[in-house]
Amino acid sequence: MGEQPDYFVKSAEKTLAVLLAFNAAHKSLTVTEVAGAIGVSRAAARRFLLTLVDLGYLEVEGSAYRQTPRVLDIGASYLAGLTLPQVARPHLQALANRLSETTSLCVLDDQDILYVERISNPRLHSMTVSIGNRLPAWATSMGRVLVAELPEAAREEFLNNAKLQHYTAKTVSSIDELRAELDTVREQGWSLVAQELDEGLRGLAVPVYRGAQLLGALNVSVQPGRIGSASITDEMLPLMRQAAIDIADDFGGRTAEQN
């Protein structure tokens, strides 16, 4: 591995590697740490760090480098360009209000689902995910909807690369089990995942389709100690399907205008 095509700009990869070296566990890093993390000499790491300070993406305090809020700009340009979250927001809000639960909208990126919009109910202290966060697709209701709707080949590739983990006692434990579940999800057009990622966490998701194009998945996370599975689907599913249709319709209108 490691054979790069001849158009490859190595510095681009390194630049992003430097920015991504910072995370929750490593909020602040030294030159030596960064050099170790991305596999270059201290001198090289230092050049990148100082450059990024100069550009305003990092700040130094003594020998400790840390990210500045400016790094958010890169992702913000993506979110601003997406019509989907903007269009979806009022519908997610209405749904969250009607059901008194938290609603989310996700897209698929490789093996993960990625939150692009989320309305959390102020009355509940719900799980701490925010826009841009990733969760493993195979273990979530939205992920299963998105993967189930994938073309056969892509779905199999997903399954081949899936790294199952045993989060709770209820977590799906084999690829075959997961494949069967995906078939069910595809047939019924929704997915209910109960306590597979976290105890006391249930999520119901439906796809958001615009014609033949899959825009994303819509989710309602159901509070623990609430109604049982049967009434969840009976009560919530029609509302969610309608919301998905409304979002798709609005999206169609909005994107037709602007290119």
Added chain:
Amino acid sequence: MGEQPDYFVKSAEKTLAVLLAFNAAHKSLTVTEVAGAIGVSRAAARRFLLTLVDLGYLEVEGSAYRQTPRVLDIGASYLAGLTLPQVARPHLQALANRLSETTSLCVLDDQDILYVERISNPRLHSMTVSIGNRLPAWATSMGRVLVAELPEAAREEFLNNAKLQHYTAKTVSSIDELRAELDTVREQGWSLVAQELDEGLRGLAVPVYRGAQLLGALNVSVQPGRIGSASITDEMLPLMRQAAIDIADDFGGRTAEQN
């Protein structure tokens, strides 16, 4: 201008420039457009674009390049590293619920405020800002709080660089007027901005202090057609100040443990 220090990694700047060339007005770009936008030859732009496709940050369709959700990772690593939004969330939720309004938390970056957490009330179809979004600091309640608390020199530098705009009839129209307003804000410890950025939009903000360190600003946006200014401050201010204190306390506890 343009004189760069000798440690400067030019490719890093170009890499980020390529990613930032995409925005709401330019969701998808061609090689030539990118080359023009960042000022390099087509061949160079193409190398960067193909590299970023290879790394998964962009995707091509014919000759149209667009961002993938992966660009959110860069900002997500910043948000994950910040303790403040996580700590603040439950307090913002409680406050939003109590007041039936939308609450936000911002930090200052140069001339802008930057949303790092936001709880929007599902019952209201509020203004479309999300985490990572920027607004001009001088025209917002949170911005005025954050700038007012800056040291004298930094505050004056902010004022020197401020580019005032006439958003509405009520917008502050001169630097001197703004300076006087900032003095008032600093004295009273809160800022109320009514309809200066947008008609029918009022925001009340207080600073979040931990000892002498300014962590950010907390805001409640007040619905149009609600109570008058006097009762806004009477009713809301005590709750907001308490929330700010609670956040700072929690923050102190959380950061003391880890590093």
Added chain:
DNA sequence: GACTATATGTGCGCATTGCGTACTGTTGTA
């Protein structure tokens, strides 16, 4: 169909860029 105009894809030679090594200085520890 011929002629422009404007786009993308590609090969190549050369200068710049960015590389690591090696050195110095500083701090903290045994």
Added chain:
DNA sequence: TACAACAGTACGCAATGCGCACATATAGTC
């Protein structure tokens, strides 16, 4: 005082990344 581990800096060399130039493709115009 010796030693280890860190940050900063200088420098020479090679790889990297540059733009030019040419081939090719797709429209629009007459």
